[in-house]
Structure formats: structure tokens, C-alpha cells
Amino acid sequence: MDHAAAKAMARTTPAGRDGDTAPLVIVTILFFMWGLLTSLNDVLIPHLKAIYTLSYVQAMLVQFCFFSAYLVVSLPAGMLIRRIGYQRGAVAGLAVAAAGCALFHPASRSGYGLFLLGFFVLAAGITVLQVAANPYVTVLGDARHASSRLTLTQAFNSLGTTLGPAVGGALILSEGAGAGGLAQLSGAALERFRAAEAAAVQGPYLALAAALLVLAIVFALVRLPVIEHGDATGDAAHAPGAAGPVLAQRHLVLGAIGIFLYVGAEVSIGSFLINFIGAPNITALAPTDAAHYVSYYWGGAMVGRFIGFAAMRRVSPGKALAATSAAAIALLLAAMLCDGTPAMWSLIAVGLCNAIMFPTIFSMALHKLGKLTGQASGILCMAIVGGAIVPFCQGLMADLAGLQVSFMVPAACYVFILYFGLKYANMYANTVHHRES
Template identity: 40%
Template sequence: MTKKTGIYAVALVTSLFFLWGIALNLNSILVPHLKIACQLTDFQSAFVDSAFYLAYFVVAIPAGLLIHKYGYKKGIVFGLLVFAIGAFLFYPAAGSRTYAFFLFALFIMASGCGTLETAANPYINNLGDPAGATFRINLAQSFNGVAATIAPLIGGLFILSDKALTKVQIAALTPQQLQHESDAVKIPYIVIGLLVLSIAALIWRTDLPDIKEHNANDDVRVTWGSVFKERNLMLGVGGIFFYVGAQAAITSFFIRFSNYSAAITDKDAAAMLSLAMGGFMAGRFIGSVAMRFISPVKILITYCIINCLLLALAFTLHGRMAVYAIMGVPFFMSIMFPTVFSLSIRGLGEKTKKGSSLLIMGIVGGAVIPLVLGRVSDATSIRVAYLVPIICFAYILYFALTNIRVKNIEQVAGH
């Protein structure tokens, strides 16, 4: 493979990080939009996140087996095709205005994303000179951060309404108005599906190197029983569960919280969420630099405490000040996933692969915590419900404190 071909291959694979970042971060738009279009409670609307993250949990192992048998390139193309099918299913789902159909489409699309993520992270790490692996994976992950920043803007522009509707106004919408709301997702997701198919075609026609990294002796001596006995690893699985759950809940209900606390319109709230996710992306870069001078564990402890305080402030304050407090949370979430992940696999040796698989499965927290927040919101208010993520950050704080003696760790890419 020539240098020019290698750069082209890296660019194509890097585009995958952007694609699944768009799909994932559009959930924060779908939650409030489908709540109106399908006349849902907060608890019911939270199943948007559940469908998406449950797919990641379900496909993690099958995707790994698929890629092991057929190679990275075929695995990536398969993931893109499934991704596109899920995106196209939004058209009939919107036409029927059936929430279960929307969730099915999301599950299929997320299954494609999960397959892509399983393949792309290790593939780009090995696609080229080993000395440049860290640069390539961080460059690719930066495009995931760009997607997190612009997805709310795209969704707000093409999907959301200009008005902040009250419960009474939503209940009074006519079937025609509800159908109009539902139809708003058709064109954006058709465009996404076509874009994904075009990338699939480019990758299929590109002569990507077939990287073989499996060793017949890998993990032969490692039993799952011995992996489950690793206390720090199992605490880390809980940390990933609560982190991803908190991230999904906070971002997905942000627009709803903004409506409730300050009567901010959906479009304006989407723009504010985009700004907050820009802080998340900036936090990744700033945190990476800070960790060269300060212990990552101490930064993790500090960020957990700050996020608990910000969420408490959001409960205490009123109007836009409460919304601004929530906007600050993503910045301090930025380093949590890679730091918790790295701390959890530290010192596992030959158990690392199986330990990493358990940690990835912990992402299912994104399917659970939003449901809890939605249920609390229905029973009380969205303001009270935003206290739920405090429990998540408190657990991560506990995990960090158990690792207080760790000075330096190897950072990994993450959500």
C-alpha cells in the first residue's frame, strides 16, 4: 500500500467515527421530538436511548466474531449497510407514526454503528506505522467529537419546532399536526442513509489492507471466572455503566429541561446543547494536556465533584441559570470514559481482552439510566429528575478514590 493510498484509507475509516457520532448524538433531538409526535411520557421517550445502547450491548460479541472471521473491511461494509437500512426505516416509521417502529429503526441503525465501532477502533490503530497509532486514533476520535457538536445543530435546524409547547398544547395537536411533526425526520434520515451507503461503496472499492492480528494462543489460559474475580475491573464496569448512562440521560433530556426551566424553544435549546458538546470536545483536548502534569485520578475525582455540584445547582437555580449549570456538565464529563476504562484494565495482562469486552458491554448503562430519569420526571418533574445523574457521578467518584494511588495511566479512545 502506497503512502497516498494509506492516507486515503485512513481518511475513509476516520469518516466512520463522524458517522456514528452523528447517529448517536441525534438521540438528544429525537427524544423531545418523538415525545410530541408520538404523544409520549418522559419515561416512554427515554426508550430512544434504550433502543440505541441495547443494540451496542447485543452486537458487541457477534460483531467481534464476524470481524474475526471475515476481516475488517467486510465487517465495516456490513456495519455500514445495516446502519443505512436502519436510517431508511425512519421513512416508513414516520409515515406510520408508530413509536415501536421508530425504536426498531433505531435498534437496527445502532447495530450497524456498534459493528462499525467494534471494527474501526482497532483497525485504524493498526492501519499504518505503529509509531503513529496514537495520533491516528486520537485524530479519528476528534471527528467523533465534531459530530457530537454539530448533530444537535443539524437536528435542531431540520427536525425540531420553533415553539416551546406546553403539555396542554401538545395534547391539543390535531392528527394532521402530529403527522407533520413525525414526517420531519424523513428527509434527514434518508440523507444520512444515502451518505452511509456512499461511504460503504467507497470502502468496498478501496484496496484496504487486511490486517491479521489474531493469535491461536490468545487468552487460552484466561477463564471468565478469573476475569470476574478482578475487583477493580468489575468496579470499572460499573463506572462505565454509570458514566454512559449519565451522559445519555443528561444530553437526551437537555432540551426538555430547557423547555421546563426557562421556556427555551426546541431549536434554541438544540443550539445551546451544541455549544455544551463543543465544551465536551474541548474538554478532551484540555484534559489530555492536563494529565501530563496532574494525576488523571485526581482530575477524575475533581471533575466528579464539580459535576455533582453543577447538577445540584441546576436543581436549586431557576430560569436560564439552571440551564447554564447543565451546559457546564459535558466539559467535566469529557475525560471520564477513557480514564475509567484505562484504570479498569490497568495491570490485567493477558486478561485485558476479556476485561475490555466486559467494559464495552457496560455501555448498556445508556439504555437504563435515561429510563430511570424519565420515570422520576413523570412522577415529579424534570428538575428533580436531573438529580439522578448525581448518583452516577458519585459512583464514579467512589471508583476513582479506590484508585487514588495510581500516578499515571495509558489513555484510550472512548465515548
């Protein structure tokens, strides 16, 4: 197989199988770190938009460059991890992410273009971590509870996304001079203002670069169980035309579309939330204050994933997915039709609905694929590029029709996820019945 995410059908060595808890805890740290780094974008987008007087579409280039790394880097990352293994792959991903954070220092002096390069490099490192960690979690325990286990680790990813906006708001937005005086400046004074605002990014991202390097060293030294590749996921998936059988699996193709749209919707809402909350007809809060509410959005996903960890052992994944998608659509419609705090809290509450979506779609899409699981999981990781495309589409609609109306874009994404959940509502139930009979 070409893709390292692919090792979802791999098996642990006997030593690893006897003690899966400690490795799972260690891998969960990776989920936390990339959640923190990803959600900081939600703070930087309005910050850079104000500094460089960008349109919404231009500001969404941040997410476009960030999430396009999943499409560009996933396959090379898979081949890298196939060569060097999961643990070394995680170390490499941390080192690359640290380099991306370090680029923010020269970017603060050079302009928006270098910021975009920094976002891409940072995301390239996170992509390597994603490719290694998601399938690792699926094999560290009972396969029947893979969705529940992935939900638990995603909860710690959400802890990182919850803390990110609050930390970024305090360290980045509060250090700048404030974008409110931008209209009164021109010439050299404007350039000095932009330089001062951009410099607010330097310290936090250099600190993150150092933390990532320390974490890379720790992961290089710690002992994790080796995951070997079973014969079923070996050369057969490399064979010419192997993509054909994979893409012939309808539930995988629909699941990949679901991942694309889910990630796109979740990222898009977070990206526009500070601007939405700060709109005159909503709350008119300053970006520094609005950033705290972005933490509530991601915090809802965190709380929901802890709940989902227990609930998903008893509830059909497809039915749970359909119910949460329908709730997300209703909340987005309320955010579009209402003003003031009801609109704000409706949009924030979508975070709770997002809680179980990624792990549920991911595990449903891989259901009963056997030797094709490896290649299929690579396709799903590439589908995360939805985080680049959907925010860009919403930015275009926001520029043309207004910010509040533009939330029709993520609402449309959840309509498809609702369809996917309903179509495969009884997937696992049918499998259990078949085994019992």
C-alpha cells in the same frame, strides 16, 4: 476470544506500523459519524414525545432501544469482525446503520413502534463500528499514549455530537408544524398533525442513509493496514471458564461499572436537555431554539477532549477522572437548585467535564490485562448499555418527582466514577516506577 472489541492486544503488520497517522485519520471518520447519529436522538426524543403525547419513561424508550443494541449486538459483532476483519466489519456496520436510517421513512407513517425498531437497527450498526474502531485506535501507536490517542479520536466523535443537535433542530424541529397546537386538535385533525410532524424526519434520515452507504463504499475501497491477532489473545481467551480470570480483575469490573454509569449519565443529560431548557422556570425556549444549546453541551465534550489529548500525557488519568467527576456533581447540584440561565448553563457545562471520562475509564480498565485484554474490552463495550438503563431510570424519576429533581440520577452516577478515579489515581505512575526500577 468471543468479542471483536477485543483486539486491543492485536498488532499491526510492519507496513501498518510505519504509517499509523493515515489509518488513524480514516478511522476517526467513523467516530465522527456515530457521534452525529447518536446525538440526533436528543432532538428526536422531545419531537416524538410531543407527537405521540408520551410520558418521560415512554420517550426514553428511544434510548433504551438504541443503547440496548450494545448489549445484544456486541458479542455477535465481535464474532463477525473476527471472521471478516476490522475493515470489512466497519463496512458492514455502516451498511446496517444505513438500513436503520432508512426505516425512519416507513416509521413516520406507521407509528412510534417502528421508530423504536429503527433506532435499534441503527444502533446495531454503530455497535459494530464501536467494536472495531476503539481497539484499532489503541494499537495504532505507542501503547503508553493509548488513552491520549483515544481521547483525540473521541474529540472528533464529539464534533459529530456537537453538530447533530444543531442540524437536527434545523431540519427536523423547524419543519414540523409545532407541538404547541397539539392540545387544540382532536380526531382526524390530530392524526394529520402527527403525520405532518413525523414526516419531518423522513428527509434528513434518508439523506443520512445515503451518506452512510457512500461511506461504506469508500471504506470498502480504501487500503488500511491489516491488524493481526497476536498469540496472546488467541485461543486462550476462548477456553472454557475464561470469563473467570477476566472478572477476577477488580479494576476491570469497576471500570465496566464506570463505563455503564458514565455513558448512562452523559446520554441521560443530553436526552432531557431540551425539555429542561424549555421548562417555564428555566428559559421557556421552544424546542427549535433549545436544540442549539444541546450542541453546546456536546461541544463542551469536544473542546475538553482536544485539551485532554495534550493534558493527559502529563496528568495522572485517575486524578483527572476524579477531578472532572467532582466538577460534574457540583454542576448538576447547581442545575437542580437554581432556576433560569444559571441552571441551564450549569447543566450544559457538565459536557466539558464528560470530555475525558470514556477514554480514561476504558484504558484504565484494560491496564495490564495482557492476554485477557480482548475479552475485557468486549465487556467494556457491552457496558455501554448504561445508555439504555440510566435515561429510563431518570425518566421514571422525572414522571414521579419532577424533571429538575430527576438529575439526581446522573449525579449519583458521577459519584461512583469519582470513587473509581480516586481508587486508581496512581495506576500508571506505579507502573512507570516499577519499570524504571
